Amino acid sequence: MAGILDSVDQRTQLVGENRLEILMFRLTGRQLFAINVFKVQEVLQMPKLTLMPHRHRFVCGVVTLRGQTLPVIDLSQAIGMRPQVPNEHSTIIVTEYNRSVQAFLVGGVERILNLNWEAILPPPGGAGRQHYLTAISKVEDHIVEIIDVEKVLAEITPMSTKVSAEKLADPLLEHARGREVLLVDDSSVAMAQLKSTMAQLDIHSHSASDGLRALKQLKSWADEGLDMQDKLLMVITDAEMPEMDGYRLTTEIRNDPRLKDLYVVLHTSLSGSFNEAMVKKVGCDNFLSKFQPDKLVDVICERLQLDQPNV
Missing domain, CATH: 3.40.50.2300 (Response regulator)
Structure with missing residues (x-):
């Protein structure tokens, strides 16, 4: 896990070339999921988790990283899969979306993959988990599902669209x-x-x-x-x-x-x-x-x- 995000400066050169890098991970099963590396701040073992009263059902609790308190979101449960049980050996991915920082509980991080956006396709129609996907890709004969994190976050903390x-x-x-x-x-x-x-x-x-x-x-x-x-x-x-x-x-x-x-x-x-x-x-x-x-x-x-x- 150490060093997985060490070469961010090199990755910035991909943008504008219709390329991206995705961080692949698993949740509660064998299916591969991914998010864009540029959204990721760090990947680490779960720090001490503090439970909070009246928290959203997708939020496991909060952790403190370098003086900042972050919610830990059970990404598996948030996209309609079975909940994960957090422990001291769990892995979290710390991300920044829409000017907010949060951690996602995952089953384990796989690797970073460099792709062309042309290899990233819209998800197929249908019900179920596709509701939480923005795209899919195929990596070594395995389907990788790219999660619509904005939708997950909006369900936990809805954003106002009202103009003043x-x-x-x-x-x-x-x-x-x-x-x-x-x-x-x-x-x-x-x-x-x-x-x-x-x-x-x-x-x-x-x-x-x-x-x-x-x-x-x-x-x-x-x-x-x-x-x-x-x-x-x-x-x-x-x-x-x-x-x-x-x-x-x-x-x-x-x-x-x-x-x-x-x-x-x-x-x-x-x-x-x-x-x-x-x-x-x-x-x-x-x-x-x-x-x-x-x-x-x-x-x-x-x-x-x-x-x-x-x-």
């Missing part, structure tokens, strides 16, 4: 009413959050579950002869998605003369200066950490200001 009255009162938003946006995200929870915010602004939302589908839709509109800047107020895209990530999507938009002037916002649960650097590298116009309705409105107002400089 103060933000809604901004007169600049009158210029947004009736406009259209393209939302690109593989998480059903994130997509619903975005659509809710847009509805409050009377903005019409088109949606795509990955970068490749979004690019095909954009090119289809352009093929119809539509002026893309008139058509869309902006494109709001997640970073990590099956088949084509948000960084590559932005690069492809900038490389198409018909699309290159679109306003593109990177909207991701990945946080920190790394993403700000990637925004500049691939040519995004703005960056926003999930999920902050008021700040999303600020970004929309910044975009509107470009068309209404004297407002």
Whole structure:
């Protein structure tokens, strides 16, 4: 387990090349699961677990790491599998999503794997565990299920999608009413959050579950002869998605003369200066950490200001 995340600097070079690295692990059975390495802070043996009264049923308790108290979430139970029983030999994965840090109880960590996003496919339709997956991949004849962690966290601590009255009162938003946006995200929870915010602004939302589908839709509109800047107020895209990530999507938009002037916002649960650097590298116009309705409105107002400089 030691050293499993030692080469993060090398991995940052993968982003923008439509590549990622996943951390594979098991829960209560033989099935392999994974999350993106960039969400992972560390992997370690369970520290002393403290039980908390009135905790959510998916939360085993809390641990203290370097002065920070973190909830420990039973990931197996959270995605509908049988609960795990934590003990001093248990393994936890400490992650950061949407500006919050938490630990996930897992059965054991396998290894890190470098993949192309084209090898990451949308999950098959159907009931059951697919409800908690954003994607799947095949590794040495084994199916790896990539978990929709945003959905798991939203069920434990739901995020508000309500825009404050103060933000809604901004007169600049009158210029947004009736406009259209393209939302690109593989998480059903994130997509619903975005659509809710847009509805409050009377903005019409088109949606795509990955970068490749979004690019095909954009090119289809352009093929119809539509002026893309008139058509869309902006494109709001997640970073990590099956088949084509948000960084590559932005690069492809900038490389198409018909699309290159679109306003593109990177909207991701990945946080920190790394993403700000990637925004500049691939040519995004703005960056926003999930999920902050008021700040999303600020970004929309910044975009509107470009068309209404004297407002």
